[in-house]
Amino acid sequence: MASNIAATDRLAAGVRQDDGSAGRRRSLRQSAEIALFLLPALLLFIVFVLIPLVEAVYYSGFKWNGLEPLTNWIGLGNYQRALDDQFFTGAIAHNVFLLVLSLGVQQPIALALALALSRGFRGRTFMRLVFFTPYVISEATIGVIWLLVLQPNGPLDQILGAVGLGQFIQLWLADRSLVMTTLFVVISWQYFGFSMILYLAGLTQIPHEVREAASIDGANGAQALRYITLPLLGPTIRVAVFLSAIGSLQVFGLVFIMTSGGPFHASDTMVTWMIEQGLTRTALGYGAAMAVILGAIGLVFSLLYQRFVLRRDIEGSVTSFAG
Amino acid sequence: MTTEIRPGSTHTPASRAWRAINRVLFYAILMFVAALVIVPMLYAVLSGFRSTGALAAAPLGLPDPWITSNYTEILTSGSFWQAFGNSALIAILSTILTLVTSSAAAYALARFQFRGRNAVFNLFTLGLLFPLSVAILPLFLLLHTLNLLDNPWGVILPSVAFGLPTSIIILRPFFRSIPSEIEDAAAMDGCTHFGFYWRILLPMSRPALSTIGVLAVVASWNAFLLPLVVLSNPETHTLPLAVRDFNAQYTQDTARVLAFATLSMIPALLFYIAAERQIIAGLGSGAVKG
Numbered sequence: 001m002a003s004n005i006a007a008t009d010r011l012a013a014g015v016r017q018d019d020g021s022a023g024r025r026r027s028l029r030q031s032a033e034i035a036l037f038l039l040p041a042l043l044l045f046i047v048f049v050l051i052p053l054v055e056a057v058y059y060s061g062f063k064w065n066g067l068e069p070l071t072n073w074i075g076l077g078n079y080q081r082a083l084d085d086q087f088f089t090g091a092i093a094h095n096v097f098l099l100v101l102s103l104g105v106q107q108p109i110a111l112a113l114a115l116a117l118s119r120g121f122r123g124r125t126f127m128r129l130v131f132f133t134p135y136v137i138s139e140a141t142i143g144v145i146w147l148l149v150l151q152p153n154g155p156l157d158q159i160l161g162a163v164g165l166g167q168f169i170q171l172w173l174a175d176r177s178l179v180m181t182t183l184f185v186v187i188s189w190q191y192f193g194f195s196m197i198l199y200l201a202g203l204t205q206i207p208h209e210v211r212e213a214a215s216i217d218g219a220n221g222a223q224a225l226r227y228i229t230l231p232l233l234g235p236t237i238r239v240a241v242f243l244s245a246i247g248s249l250q251v252f253g254l255v256f257i258m259t260s261g262g263p264f265h266a267s268d269t270m271v272t273w274m275i276e277q278g279l280t281r282t283a284l285g286y287g288a289a290m291a292v293i294l295g296a297i298g299l300v301f302s303l304l305y306q307r308f309v310l311r312r313d314i315e316g317s318v319t320s321f322a323g
Numbered sequence: 324m325t326t327e328i329r330p331g332s333t334h335t336p337a338s339r340a341w342r343a344i345n346r347v348l349f350y351a352i353l354m355f356v357a358a359l360v361i362v363p364m365l366y367a368v369l370s371g372f373r374s375t376g377a378l379a380a381a382p383l384g385l386p387d388p389w390i391t392s393n394y395t396e397i398l399t400s401g402s403f404w405q406a407f408g409n410s411a412l413i414a415i416l417s418t419i420l421t422l423v424t425s426s427a428a429a430y431a432l433a434r435f436q437f438r439g440r441n442a443v444f445n446l447f448t449l450g451l452l453f454p455l456s457v458a459i460l461p462l463f464l465l466l467h468t469l470n471l472l473d474n475p476w477g478v479i480l481p482s483v484a485f486g487l488p489t490s491i492i493i494l495r496p497f498f499r500s501i502p503s504e505i506e507d508a509a510a511m512d513g514c515t516h517f518g519f520y521w522r523i524l525l526p527m528s529r530p531a532l533s534t535i536g537v538l539a540v541v542a543s544w545n546a547f548l549l550p551l552v553v554l555s556n557p558e559t560h561t562l563p564l565a566v567r568d569f570n571a572q573y574t575q576d577t578a579r580v581l582a583f584a585t586l587s588m589i590p591a592l593l594f595y596i597a598a599e600r601q602i603i604a605g606l607g608s609g610a611v612k613g
Binding site: 011024030031033034037040041042044046047048049050051052053055056059066071096105113115116121127128129130131132134136137138139141143144145146147148149153154158159162189194197198201246250252253256257271275278279284287288291292294295298299308 | 357427431483487549592596
């Protein structure tokens with residue numbers, strides 16, 4: 001491919017040698033064309049992505065409500081404030097809690113379901129359709145439905161009572177020690193299908209022959225899983241784990257809808273607390289500092305993960321998982 | 324995973340019994356998970372057909388009688404359709420703009436040689452590392468300055484911009500894989516670069532473009548943080564924001580809230596059923612392929 005481009009390039013260069021002025025006109029024209037193709041995307045990206053990102057870093061150095069002139073430079077003051085803010089450090093802890101449970105509980109379940117669905121049986125297409133459905137519904141709708149399912153004496157409590165588990169009924173969203181676990185369950189309910197789809201896609205890439213060969217060599221199901229399927233699924237698992245971890249740091253919509261970070265900050269995440277401070281209380285400088293910390297945590301995690309975990313996978317797979 | 328069922332294994336009666344038990348267990352677990360997924364949604368659908376009084380008295384009961392007023396009142400009230408229209412407008416424009424800008428940029432980055440090409444491409448990939456939430460506060464101020472708050476474009480432009488890295492990364496290798504002989508032949512027939520892009524490259528890339536388009540529709544339709552920050556006037560609210568508004572407005576009227584939630588699910592579910600293949604293939608290929 002690259003050689004083809006190089007060839008056309010040489011061709012263009014040849015044209016340029018034949019007739020200097022016409023060639024220059026042509027290359028000027030070509031530059032203009034490239035600019036026309038590239039500029040709309042580049043401008044959008046610079047204006048709405050890069051500039052706000054840089055501005056977040058800049059604003060984070062000011063004590064600022066967003067209205068007055070930007071004059072009150074306090075250096076790292078907002079960062080100091082964030083580290084001293086027990087609600088922000090608590091929010092980080094909540095994100096880490098979600099991250100650990102996502103990797104430890106949600107991913108294994110998604111993987112197990114993908115392995116189950118990768119077997120041929122009647123109804124698997126229907127099952128896959130069902131399992132993925134929550135992912136395509138908005139977090140707002142799912143949040144509202146679960147809010148009502150979980151309300152005291154609501155349908156969930158009724159079901160528990162009806163099957164004789166009444167003593168396990170809790171204040172699912174109002175109990176400070178339980179609320180994050182409840183939210184984790186709802187988040188997993190919505191997103192396990194996404195990881196499952198990734199695993200299924202990875203499983204279809206494993207040639208049947210490999211598993212057949214293992215079974216001919218006398219490997220039982222567990223052995224084939226342990227020594228054949230899981231190792232070959234490695235790249236997919238590493239990407240799915242990465243996406244799940246990054247997603248856990250970004251949690252916002254479901255929490256915002258269901259608890260708004262309550263009761264009394266027991267379920268704040270980094271983003272809900274940043275939005276609360278930055279927009280509701282117009283502490284924009286402080287909010288920006290939290291955004292930068294959030295971005296930095298994600299960035300450091302991404303770089304370390306790519307350096308130490310994704311490194312062994314084929315080049316290119318690292319840059320194409322963002323779907 | 325319980326066990327693998329292997330046709331080649333031994334056929335003693337005991338193992339056959341085991342296999343039967345395994346099979347039952349296998350289905351039971353899957354059915355249980357499916358029920359966990361379906362029941363909350365079904366609860367919303369059915370509760371929409373009940374009165375809030377009946378719902379409070381017996382949260383798990385079936386509609387008896389079936390009341391359609393919750394649904395019909397929402398469907399005739401206008402606020403649902405307004406939110407639907409806002410969502411549809413934003414989703415359609417975001418998707419078109421994503422397809423046009425990302426395919427044009429990917430074309431330039433895939434099939435032209437120019438200085439700084441890799442630098443530009445790397446700049447776009449940098450965007451993958453930073454989610455919208457990191458930029459949302461400055462973005463709010465920027466949109467305020469540009470007078471785009473409470474304006475659909477205030478949602479469309481940033482969401483397109485944040486979607487560009489993924490789209491370009493999916494499209495560029497696709498565009499590169501189209502043989503240059505085709506481009507040369509087109510050029511000999513007098514086809515301009517734009518002509519090649521528009522009449523040959525884009526039609527040949529339909530699978531990749533439909534993947535990007537479908538993912539853009541889903542992302543836009545379900546977006547919450549950006550519309551929440553940009554759209555404060557209720558008349559400009561998208562469906563996810565309208566669900567939240569409705570829940571706040573009718574806190575006491577649970578059945579009506581669930582009817583609204585149900586109606587807000589329907590467009591997404593219809594789109595999912597229609598485009599299931601593209602959605603799943605798109606998400607899967609993004610993670611597996613290089």
